[in-house]
Every structure is written in C-alpha cells, then in structure tokens.
Amino acid sequence: MKPLAFLLLAVSAHAAITGTVTNRTTGKPQAGATVVLNLLAQQGITMIDQAKSDAEGHFTINQDLPPGGPSLLRTAFDGVTYNHMLPPGSATSGITIDVYNSSSSPGAAKVTKHMILFEPAAGQMVVNETYLYTNTGTTAWNDSDHGTLHFYLPAGANGKVQVNATAPGGMPIPAAINKTAKPDTFGVDFPIKPGETRFDLTYTTPYNSGDEYSGKVLTKDDNTYLIAPNGITLTGDHLSDLGVEPRTQAHIWGMGGASYKIKLTGAEAAAPADADAGQADSTDSGPQIEQIMPRLYSKTRLILALALGILAVGFALLYRSPSGVPAGAPSGTKESNERGRG
Numbered sequence: 001m002k003p004l005a006f007l008l009l010a011v012s013a014h015a016a017i018t019g020t021v022t023n024r025t026t027g028k029p030q031a032g033a034t035v036v037l038n039l040l041a042q043q044g045i046t047m048i049d050q051a052k053s054d055a056e057g058h059f060t061i062n063q064d065l066p067p068g069g070p071s072l073l074r075t076a077f078d079g080v081t082y083n084h085m086l087p088p089g090s091a092t093s094g095i096t097i098d099v100y101n102s103s104s105s106p107g108a109a110k111v112t113k114h115m116i117l118f119e120p121a122a123g124q125m126v127v128n129e130t131y132l133y134t135n136t137g138t139t140a141w142n143d144s145d146h147g148t149l150h151f152y153l154p155a156g157a158n159g160k161v162q163v164n165a166t167a168p169g170g171m172p173i174p175a176a177i178n179k180t181a182k183p184d185t186f187g188v189d190f191p192i193k194p195g196e197t198r199f200d201l202t203y204t205t206p207y208n209s210g211d212e213y214s215g216k217v218l219t220k221d222d223n224t225y226l227i228a229p230n231g232i233t234l235t236g237d238h239l240s241d242l243g244v245e246p247r248t249q250a251h252i253w254g255m256g257g258a259s260y261k262i263k264l265t266g267a268e269a270a271a272p273a274d275a276d277a278g279q280a281d282s283t284d285s286g287p288q289i290e291q292i293m294p295r296l297y298s299k300t301r302l303i304l305a306l307a308l309g310i311l312a313v314g315f316a317l318l319y320r321s322p323s324g325v326p327a328g329a330p331s332g333t334k335e336s337n338e339r340g341r342g
Contacts, residue, residue, distance in 0.1 A: 015064050015065075015092050015093075016060050016061060016062045016063070016092070016093075017037060017060070017061040017063060017065070017073075017086075017092045017093075017095070018058070018059065018060045018061075018092070018093045018094065018095065019035075019058070019059055019073075019093070019094060019095030019096060019097060020053075020056070020057045020058055020059070020094075020095070020096055020097070021033040021035065021053040021057045021059060021075060021077070021097045021098075021099055022057055022096060022097070022098055022099070023057075023077075023099055023100065023101065024098045024099070024100055024138055024194070025100045025101040025138045025139055026101070028057075029053070029055075029056050029057025029058075030053060030057050030077060030099055031053055031054060031055045031056075031057060032052055032053060032077075033052065033053045033057075033059075033075050033076065033077040033097075033099055034050060034051075034052055034075065034076045034077075035050060035051050035052070035053065035059045035061065035073055035074075035075045035097065036049075036050040036073070036074045036075075036076070037049050037050065037061050037063055037066075037071060037072075037073060038071065038072045038073075038074060039066040039068065039069060039071055039072075040069050040070050040071065040072055041068060041069045045072070046066075048061075048063055048066050048071075049061050049062070049063045064092075065086060065088065065090065065092060067088075069088070070085060070086065070087045070088060071085075071086040071087075071090075072084070072085055072086065073085075073086060073095070073097065075097050075099060077099040077100075078099070078100075078101055078102040078140070078142075079102050079142050079144070079191075080099070080100070080102050080140050080142050080191045080193065082097060082098065082099050082193075083167070083170060084097050100138060100139055100140045100193060100194060101138075101139050101140070102139065102140040102141070102142040102191065103139050103140070103141060103142070104141075104142065104143045104145075104146075105141065106141050106148075106192075107135070107137045107139045107141055108135055108136045108137030108139075109133055109134070109135040109137070109141045109148075109192045109197075110133065110134065110220065110222070111131050111132065111133055111219040111220065111221045111222065112132050112133070112134045112221075112222045112223065113130075113131075113132040113221075113222070113223050113225075114129070114130070114131050114132070114217065114219065114221040114223065114224040114225070115129065115130045115224075115225045115227060116128070116129050116215070116224070116225070116226050116227065117129075117227040117228075117229070118213075118226070118227070118228055118229075118232065118234065118262075118264055119229060119232075119268060120207050120209065120232065120264050120268075121267070121268060123206065123207070123208060124204055124205065124206055124207055125204065125205055125206075125207035125213070125264075126202065126203075126204050127201075127202070127203055127204070127205065128200070128201070128202050129151070129199075129200070129201040129202075130198065130199065130200050130201075131149055131151075131198070131199040131201075131219065131221075132196060132197075132198055133148075133149070133192050133196065133197040133198070133199070134195075134196050135192050135193060135194045135195060135196075135197070136194070137194060138194060139194075140191050140192065140193045140194065141191065141192040142191040142192075143187075144189050146178070146180070146187050147177070147178050147180070147186070147187020147188050147189050147190075148187070148188060148189075148190060148191065148192050149187065149188040149190070149192075149199050149219065150180065150185060150186070150187050150188075150218045150219065151185070151186055151188070151201060151218060151219075152184055152185060152215060152216040152217070152218055153184050153185075153186055153203060154184065154203075154205050154214075154215065155184055156205035156206045156207075157203040157204065157205045159179070160203060160204075161177065161186070161201055161202065161203040162174075162201070162202045162203070163175045163177055163188055163199060163200070163201050164199070164200045165188065165190040165197065165198070165199050165200075166197065166198040166199075166200075167190075167191075167193060167195075167197055168193055168194070168195030168196055168197060169195070172198075172200065175188050175189065175190045175199070176188070176189040176190075177189070185218065207264070209264065209265045209266070210263055210264075210265050211263065212261055212262070212263055213261070213262055213263070213264065214259065214260065214261045214262075215259065215260055216258060216259045217255075217257075217258050217259065217260075218258075223254070224254070224255040224256075225242070225252055225253065225254055225255065226239065226252070226253045226255055226260065226262065227250055227251070227252050227253075228250065228251045228264065229248070229249075229250050229268045229269075230248060230249035230250060230251075230268065230269050230270070230271050231249075231266050231267050231268045231269030232251075232264055232265070232266045232267070232268055233264065233265045233266045234251065234253065234262055234263070234264050235262065235263050236253075236260055236261055236262035236263065237261065238255070238256055238257060238260075239253040239254065239255055239260075239262075240253060240254035240255075240256070241253055242254050247271060248271045249269075249271045249272070
C-alpha cells in the first residue's frame, strides 16, 4: 500500500494545464487547435510543451506552470494565433480559449478612428499615425499575401517606417509590412480579430516650416483627425477645427476625403504649467487628451489616448519622440515577426 500511496501523492502533486478551445464563429468546441505553453522571460519566449484540442475542444498539457516568470498559452487556429496570459499563481484548470474562423476579406472590420500627429523640427518631421480597427463580426480578417491595413508612406520617408500592432486585449508588438504594387503603398501583415485592433506607425520625412505637405488615406475611415502639438500652426483646406485640448494645448482638426494638403509653421512648445488647473470640469472647451505611459517600449515618450468630448467618441495615439524609435528604423521582416503576430 505504501508504494501505491506514494504514487498517488506524486500524481496529485503534478498539476496539468487543462481547458477548452471554443470556436466563437460556429459557437461550438474546436477540435485540432494547437495550444502551446510558453515561458516569458527577458531572453524571449521559450516553448515548454504543446497539445491539440480533441473532438470536444478539450486540451491537456502535462506540465506545471514554469517558474521564473509569467506563462503564455498561444493557440494557433486557421492561420491566426490567440494569446492567453497565465501570471504566476494562475488557475491551471478550466481555461477557456476563444478562436475564430478566418477569412481573407475584411468582413465587418473597419477603421473607426485614424489619427495623424505632426512634429516638425529642424528640417525634418516625425509623423505618428494610429489606426483603430473595430471588428464587430465573428470572423478574423487575415490576409498574409496583401496585408490587412494598407497605408500611404510619403516618398521622403524612403520606405522606412516602424509599425506596432496591438490585438484585442494584447500588447503592442512589431508588425511585418509588405510593399504593394502601388507606389508608396504598404500593407501590414497582422490579423484583425473580433474586437479592437490598433496599429501605430512612426516615420520621418524632410520638412521645412511653411512648405506644403500632402498625404493620402487609403482606408475608408469613419473619422480621420490631424493633430499639431502646442506651438505648431497647421493650415489647410477642407479641415474642421475641433479646438484645442486644454491640458496639452494640442490642436485637432477633423478631415474629410481621402487626401490632405497642409502647411505647418512654428516650433513645438510645452503646455503652460497651469494648463491642468481648472480644466477638470471644462469638457466643453475642446477635445480631451489623456496621457498614459507606454505599455511596452521603455524609450517611447507618451501614448496619447485622445477622446473628442464634442463628438462623444474616444480614440488613442502613440506619441513618440525620435529617440524612442530611431529615425528611419525599418520594421521587422515578415519571417522575424511571424512568431509574435496576433
């Protein structure tokens, strides 16, 4: 009896990781999905073990949570990867992982907010663009050949752009880009799952104060906004002045159509020291900008989460200094980023 009791004790001390993969497109358990247990550490992601879901969607990974840091379950299904974080001390049984069928067509996915921030200084200009995609459907949009987000990159950027993508509930990661057959047009190889997906682009182009600067919008945006920091004057045709944000004094314009031509003058200046004072209740004085710290990159300066009170809608913009991403730093290649997509 003693050897049997010892064996039972040893089995009970070993905690397997169990759960169910559910296909939210069909509403049924998903068989054949690959679930991989990874350890997250400063050195990168290390694969520990993996399993496939059975006919009832159940999976079992006969491993304890690895020590030394948080763990990550990565589930691959229909060409898209879904992440489920397991912080130390997390429950390891009854885990639910949602997946979706994927399609090469957008379906219900569309750009609901598009923000463009201009920072001209000393003969060049840093441009930060943020696209917020909302997918209200039950199918993931995945088009590795052509890309999901298509964007215009001015010739002055010399094809160099840094792109970060954030899946619903995820963290920003570098995304691979593909050159398309159209001039100065690129596609981002990153799936757009149901929920909200965010793309942050940063590039640098030559610019002198007062020169005309033009750009194009290749996506069918519900709302496109042009933003100039405090001290920068922006002028152009067919723009709607939405006012000055009280705290940072950034000026915001609404844009209609698929292209813009603007001129920028002045020099970026810090917001007045008392800009916050007395503004907490001034929701009618202009768009509100909430500054939050970056979620991933220690060298970024700010992320602007922009909420237009007068439009009763919210949106966000990654606000980075040139030191955060070296001017002209290329985005990662498709091969090097494939493991981090989605």
